[in-house]
Amino acid sequence: xxxxxxxxxxxxxxxxxxxxxxxxxxxxxxxxxxxxxxxxxxxxxxxxxxxxxxxxxxxxxxxxxxxxxxxxxxxxxxxxxxxxxxxxxxxxxxxxxxxxxxxxxxxxxxxxxxxxxxxxxxxxxxxxxxxxxxxxxxxxxxxxxxxxxxx
DNA sequence: GCCAACGTTGGC
DNA sequence: GCCAACGTTGGC
Numbered sequence: 001x002x003x004x005x006x007x008x009x010x011x012x013x014x015x016x017x018x019x020x021x022x023x024x025x026x027x028x029x030x031x032x033x034x035x036x037x038x039x040x041x042x043x044x045x046x047x048x049x050x051x052x053x054x055x056x057x058x059x060x061x062x063x064x065x066x067x068x069x070x071x072x073x074x075x076x077x078x079x080x081x082x083x084x085x086x087x088x089x090x091x092x093x094x095x096x097x098x099x100x101x102x103x104x105x106x107x108x109x110x111x112x113x114x115x116x117x118x119x120x121x122x123x124x125x126x127x128x129x130x131x132x133x134x135x136x137x138x139x140x141x142x143x144x145x146x147x148x149x150x151x
Numbered sequence: 152g153c154c155a156a157c158g159t160t161g162g163c
Numbered sequence: 164g165c166c167a168a169c170g171t172t173g174g175c
Contacts (some may be wrong), residue, residue, distance in 0.1 A: 009173090031158075053173055111174080129156035131172050 003137040034134040062102030069095040105149030
């Protein structure tokens with residue numbers, strides 16, 4: 001089983017919203033590396049749910065992969081901001097997984113807190129200029145962040 | 152709002 | 164296939 005990190009701007013889709021929805025298709029990923037990460041995901045893989053582009057960016061809880069990669073329907077929707085004319089239903093370009101709400105951290109693990117943790121040196125999220133919206137998390141990093149979140 | 156980092160595009 | 168220009172991301 002592998003671990004991942006799902007990055008989202010809470011104004012676009014928040015952990016709170018996932019709690020209400022139960023599960024959600026992770027639409028809108030338009031970066032090949034992030035897409036390839038999703039295509040590697042297996043049922044039952046776990047993810048950190050990370051809120052970005054806010055005053056205190058933070059991992060706020062966990063989620064679980066409940067459907068492996070399947071075509072992201074928004075690439076075919078002309079009115080969607082994620083529409084991609086290069087994609088055809090019989091030849092999709094973009095994929096998504098479905099994720100389910102997991103557990104909320106007792107305390108969000110802020111980006112600043114992660115940077116201050118020596119054991120997290122080398123974590124992908126903390127690399128300069130890191131922008132991938134879906135990225136792998138190493139098992140030891142997962143363990144440390146759950147500790148910090150006091151889950 | 153600024154700007155560094157990085158992926159993507161497109162001319163050659 | 165190189166690489167400059169451009170657009171986007173996202174922390175600060």
